[in-house]
Amino acid sequence: MSAFLSVRGISKTYIAANGSKVVALDDVDLDVAEGEIVALIGPSGCGKSTLLRMVAGLDADFGGELAWTVEPRPGKDIGFVFQEPALLPWRTVRRNVSLGLEAQGDKSPKGRERVGELLDLVGLTDFAGSFPKELSGGMRQRAAIARALAYDPRILLMDEPFGALDAITRDRLHDDLLRIWATTRKTIILVTHSVEEATYLADKVAVMTARPGRIKAVHEVPLDRDRTPRTRQLPRFAEFAGMLRQELE
Numbered sequence: 001m002s003a004f005l006s007v008r009g010i011s012k013t014y015i016a017a018n019g020s021k022v023v024a025l026d027d028v029d030l031d032v033a034e035g036e037i038v039a040l041i042g043p044s045g046c047g048k049s050t051l052l053r054m055v056a057g058l059d060a061d062f063g064g065e066l067a068w069t070v071e072p073r074p075g076k077d078i079g080f081v082f083q084e085p086a087l088l089p090w091r092t093v094r095r096n097v098s099l100g101l102e103a104q105g106d107k108s109p110k111g112r113e114r115v116g117e118l119l120d121l122v123g124l125t126d127f128a129g130s131f132p133k134e135l136s137g138g139m140r141q142r143a144a145i146a147r148a149l150a151y152d153p154r155i156l157l158m159d160e161p162f163g164a165l166d167a168i169t170r171d172r173l174h175d176d177l178l179r180i181w182a183t184t185r186k187t188i189i190l191v192t193h194s195v196e197e198a199t200y201l202a203d204k205v206a207v208m209t210a211r212p213g214r215i216k217a218v219h220e221v222p223l224d225r226d227r228t229p230r231t232r233q234l235p236r237f238a239e240f241a242g243m244l245r246q247e248l249e
């Protein structure tokens, strides 16, 4: 895999409402290869979301450097999926997924075809005409993933995308995401609180320290890329997840 994004010496200090300084990130380095799934784990408040926002270009006020092999075009090359799917309630699933394309003025038949393909990819073709309130939590999140993929971003940033789902739905969405990855081969950075989720989904796990957030260690996941529910039963799975849990203590 070739280099894709190098995060070099990223630091971020917030000024809180009372004027005090909060050092959220301190000298963070991270390499992300093309097509790789990188999980970011760390204690609450260590700066995971902050780092993702910097990479997304949502906040340019930071120290250090983001070196891309190909500079992403704003609003086009970076897809973002949040913990809450944030779908527009008055739009159907299809029209939520097509939102990004519409915002770019793309009303082409090719764009419409792409939305159809994405709905198919996330298994929502039968619900294309439904409204968000008619969907389950898992289906809403799948719609949000399709929306993020609509303009074919080069990287998908996911901030605890499965955190609000029940365990069974979450496991199902993990397999959905891996299936989507197998089709699209998108580079993905995934923030999660779950060491099991990181182990199941990622090629590589970056463990952050408590605030100020630094990268404590980066580990390759010692599992084949093809993961199935049986992967969770492997002794290596439990050992690796256990090691991550210890590192978080």
Ligand SMILES: Nc1ncnc2c1ncn2[C@@H]1O[C@H](COP(=O)(O)OP(=O)(O)OP(=O)(O)O)[C@@H](O)[C@H]1O
Pocket: 014, 015, 016, 017, 022, 023, 024, 042, 043, 044, 045, 046, 047, 048, 049, 050, 051, 211
């Ligand atoms: N806009 C802001 N103004 C001031 N402080 C902020 C702001 N946003 C984040 N912080 C602080 O920066 C630190 C990192 O926050 P961030 O949300 O990135 O952490 P996180 O690791 O994603 O947390 P969690 O796992 O709980 O979601 C926290 O101490 C937070 O209070």
